[in-house]
Amino acid sequence: GAVVSQHPSWVICKSGTSVKIECRSLDFQATTMFWYRQFPKQSLMLMATSNEGSKATYEQGVEKDKFLINHASLTLSTLTVTSAHPEDSSFYICSAPGQLTNYGYTFGSGTRLTVV
């Protein structure tokens, strides 16, 4: 079935540094990738939509200069959290549309980011 591989699964970084999260579609081409953020005990909140070969679309309130998204190929989308602060600590998840009749949407396993 459709698989999205997300790395790293967890990362700890210092305030002010940048962190890159990768999502790869392993057995299908993902022209679109969705990026979510999830704070403890809350639901998933959509941050942005990346499209291969074009600029990402950000949800209201999400800083595009802070959360850089690159979708350079049909199998790779990356999210870079720049100048991270403790309030950016969260669980980040990517998702790609799959075959709706069989698999629905496929999600990565998530990245736990802790900024200290």
Added chain:
Amino acid sequence: DAKTTQPPSMDCAEGRAANLPCNHSTISGNEYVYWYRQIHSQGPQYIIHGLKNNETNEMASLIITEDRKSSTLILPHATLRDTAVYYCIVRGNSNSGYALNFGKGTSLLVTP
């Protein structure tokens, strides 16, 4: 996408059936009902979806009322590993280019 309403939490004894309800009274004719679950600190996992007929797969059964205004996800023999947050999402196939919108879901606790 039509709005869904789910109870915030439910308990179920291990080995018993877990029945998770979802109300979607404003669902339109071309919208499907999808169920996903999220085990703690993991990405959501697809469970099942349906349009108007009841559906069953290796994970669960989905019962949709005749008027399609509500549905029930059934885990026939719940195990401890089924403890998770379960999300009911209504989505039309024509919206496949758009992200899924997650509500608060139902937190299911399966107890020994």
